[in-house]
Amino acid sequence: MDEMQQRERFLTAEEAAKTLGVGRATLYAYVSRGLIRTDEAADDPRRRLYSAPDIEALKQRKTTLRRPGEIAAGTLAWGLPVLSSSITLIADGRFFYRGRNAVEWAETATLEETARLLWDCGAHDPFAEAGSAPPGWDDALLEQLAGLPLTERCQALLPLVAAGQAITWQRDSRHLWGGAVALMRALAGAAIAAQPDAQPIHRHLAAAWGLDAAGADIVRRALVLVADHELNASAFAVRVVASTGASLGACLNAGLGALSGPLHGGTMSIVEILFDEVDRVGDAAAVIESRLRRGERVPGFGHHPLYPDGDPRAAALLPLLPQDAARDVLAQMMTETTGKRPNVDFALVSLRRAFRLPPGSALALFAIGRTAGWIAHALEQRQDDKLIRPRARYTGPPASAE
Incomplete structure (x- = not known):
């Protein structure tokens, strides 16, 4: 043209x-x-x-x-x-x-720096404040809860973080940053069934998972890339709770609840099943053809309404991972067969498998990174000082005349 x-x-x-x-x-x-x-x-x-x-x-x-x-x-x-x-x-x-290209930002930024950006902290660094690391949990309790699904384990442990119990209503955001830091570090520990730690979160995870410096850097990028994604289901849930003036801890529990559903964070477990099926059959093309014939969708791929040309988060992460022929063939076959490209769920599961991380680590990465964004939405919604209260369109039986 x-x-x-x-x-x-x-x-x-x-x-x-x-x-x-x-x-x-x-x-x-x-x-x-x-x-x-x-x-x-x-x-x-x-x-x-x-x-x-x-x-x-x-x-x-x-x-x-x-x-x-x-x-x-x-x-x-x-x-x-x-x-x-x-x-x-x-x-x-x-x-x-906040106006910065997120993929470029993720090349060097940590999750902590991303949180400061999303929370609009300016030059102030709440992560450097003394006492921002939450106290650990009782070892016996942590062991008892380790068997729970990730979201439920985090929901059980977060209420024990005192800094997250303060009601946000009428409080200045600057007085909430310290509690937000404690909650982020606490959730990072809870997500991997470990004690909280004051070191940078990607290093905490790398140490727990036995990763070298290169692996830790990829984890860092992944955390930054998933830190926020505008007004998705979990962010909206957080904002609804935040609009009531509830605590940051309550807001995060709302986000975790939304994340647990199969149409949100639960999608990653379905992607894991796809990878297992490809490993078992040994032929990615046959697995795709079989699913398409049954009228099933292939998880981890799709035309995201916001990304018609493919998910930039997946495009940024996948080239950094170690070689994996099965993964590459699966992605190539899906693109050639359906025109659909990998999304962030596929990328996070690929990361977990590439570094042989514990089961559930893909969702852990997502939840830990997204905590920064959830807190940002809670703080921003609190400033609006309005209750989110939509009306329902009633479709039940007619009202009784009595």
Whole structure:
């Protein structure tokens, strides 16, 4: 497409936003949902242009009269943005932590530095404060809970962290950072059934898992890449609880509860089953064909609504892992057969298998890293000082006349 054709069929971001009467963030949300196609500008491949026909069609949809209840119902299911947030932006197949490209940030940053960024700590470093490491748990209790599933174990141990029990309502965020640090370190220990530790979390995990420096660095990157992902199910659950003024510990328990479901963090256990099946059969192509014939989905792959060209988190992690022929063939066959690329669940399970980490370590990495984002959402929602309270559209039997 030459420059003249682009001017006729595509608009700049400023023109598109003005035509729709929305801000840039909402425009990017429309793109991520597949409502507006984009293309590279002929004079600058880094600049995106926006389809004029798509914008006109969307404008017509916006002017169509709809009942408020229908709008709200659509919004909660991959619909329009429902909350304002300055934490993470997902646009044009990339994601940004407070304006910083997250993949580039993960090349050198630790999870602690990422938490400071997401919590908007500025130059202050709450991780360097004395007393920010939580006291350990009773060894007998830790041993007793070690057999519980990861999320339930964390939910049982976090309430014992005193710093996480303080109600957030009417408190300045700066007075909550110390407790947030204690909760992050406590959850890292709970997730691997170990005592909390004050050293950088990726080093704590590397020591527990017997990893060398190279393995520890990949763990560091993984933790940073999963630290936040905008308003997903667990982040929304955290914000609902935070809107009541509850403690940070209660907010994290809400996030953990949402994470435990098979449509969220539980997906990783299904990816593990896929890898086991490929190992048992010894033929990735046969496994994929068999699943497709049965009408089953292949977990760990898919067109994420926010990433039409593939999950950048997986793309950043997978090339760093040791060679694994079975993994590479599986990814290649899925791409060639279905056009679907690996997502972050596939990447985390691949990391676990590559370094022979204990079962459940993929979910542990996700939960530990995401704690930074959950806390960021809790702190931000607390500043809004409004209770999240949507209305239900009643579909039950008619009300009795009596």
